[in-house]
Amino acid sequence: MKLSLFLLCLLAVTPVLAQNLMEERIWKVSPRKKSIFLDSGVFHLNSNVKSSSITAVRNSTVNGRGYERVVVDFSSPSVPKLYGHITADKKISVDFFDTAISTTQPKLKNSKYVKAIDFISVDGKTMTMEMTLKGKSSFDIFYLENPGRLVIDIR
Numbered sequence: 001m002k003l004s005l006f007l008l009c010l011l012a013v014t015p016v017l018a019q020n021l022m023e024e025r026i027w028k029v030s031p032r033k034k035s036i037f038l039d040s041g042v043f044h045l046n047s048n049v050k051s052s053s054i055t056a057v058r059n060s061t062v063n064g065r066g067y068e069r070v071v072v073d074f075s076s077p078s079v080p081k082l083y084g085h086i087t088a089d090k091k092i093s094v095d096f097f098d099t100a101i102s103t104t105q106p107k108l109k110n111s112k113y114v115k116a117i118d119f120i121s122v123d124g125k126t127m128t129m130e131m132t133l134k135g136k137s138s139f140d141i142f143y144l145e146n147p148g149r150l151v152i153d154i155r
Helices: 002-017
Strands: 026-028 041-045 052-061 068-074 082-087 091-097 099-101 114-121 126-133 139-144 149-154
Touching (some): 052 114
Antiparallel strands (some): 041 082, 052 068
């Protein structure tokens, strides 16, 4: 009786605590800029890259554009497989699969929107990038090839 009551409670509580991806905007990262800025959601990119490393993270701001560009450079000709989430608490988290980091912890200079950027090695094959922002922002995310670059425009 106790076991069945426990299982019933577990089944009732789990959906309440789980993230509801049906309410999240999910999109595939495009190979070109779309100028559609989103403030929340899940994004992904499937890639055949088997091994890559992050070689640099850089940023730039051009006053006439109205946004800051953050670029993650890779050693491979294309961007590795990735899964990312823009949260409501002013943070972007991106998991890069089959990726390592070949540089010291990158720091952005004179960033208008980014408070901090951290890289965490999950299991030797997955690298997580967490970007903490200074305030509520919206994003246009796309990638470029030869060499592989993930571009995050923030406004």
